[in-house]
Amino acid sequence: MGFLSATQSMSRYHILDTFDTEPMEQVRNGLIQHAIPKMENEYEEISAGWTPFESPYLPDFNKFSFVFGSYFLFSMRIDKKSIPAKLVHKQMAIEIEKKKADSGRDFISKNEKSEIKETIMDVLMHKMPSIPNVYDVLWDYEAKTLFLLTTQKAANEFFETLFFKSFNLKPVRLFPYTLVETKSGFSPAQKDRILTLTPLHFSR
């Protein structure tokens, strides 16, 4: 379990806005509605959804809690099929030879090669199982602060889209500028002074 491991990596978010009523129910509904499907869709290259922290591979929010003290803790799972390039090369070589033998020609056209590749990719994509990646999410709702336990850009992008779709709340990634804007408590005048700063030059 990533969140409880000895070392963690995280990117941080500020959550704009709050729910009008019953945050716990709204979060529960969002998690259930956008949970990762229990059955893998063999035609989808990539799929993402929520799953309980304690049960990453059996997404059942009725059985497993997402509330721990005053925090919400759950996981985002991204299942992705990836076809190794070497496997595609191998299948291409086999199919091209077969096509040549069937047609009696000693060459095949560029278009025929593209068609072969498309068929191979289709077949492999259906056969290939998805590889799951699980990223934990810790949300302090009252403080409007959230940790996503990864720093991978692609996972961050999936998270931002999925979170907004699920809860209709916008997660704002925290970095120097957004920290000043959302968490600093600085006055507008102080913020203005910060935003007019230019880089320091120490060299003489």
Place this chain on the structure above:
Amino acid sequence: MLDISTAYNKYSFLGNEFLTWLWFMVETGQDITQAIESRDPVSLDIGNSLVLENSLGDNAREKITIKGDQAGLEEGTTALKKGAKVTEMNLICQLGPEEEYHFTLKGDSFNITGLKTPAAAGDGSDDEIEGRIIEKALLGFRITQVIDTLFFTFLKQRTADDWKHKGFEQMRAWIYND
């Protein structure tokens, strides 16, 4: 608020300057507890890695990485003299008498990697899981709060009227060993 990606690029220098300032604070033995007006004692130390970057124009960058538990940081100060800024830093933060945190902070994104918090209590059984989660969460939020407070303290100094004659000159004197 500005467009997020524009703001990310435009103000990433503030994060890098912040890390450079933290290094200055540690190396010159400044009182961190006092600086952030903390009730509990807070101390910082540079951990086992430091990354600096220097823009060479035309999108070219020079990157200096110093790694190792007992690594000398002289090359880092040499890089600072050439105009480099710290972009990534491994830190050890002591909060109170017992809590020690290790982590690497990136200046542009404020991403935290390799965070080791003090060990959470409990025997690891499922019954204890809620307690462990809450404790781990508290520790995570505590250290990020310290990082944020340090950053805002830096910004207050950086925007103060006497910055040029005080903070900036002190940092420059440290870099040039005056």
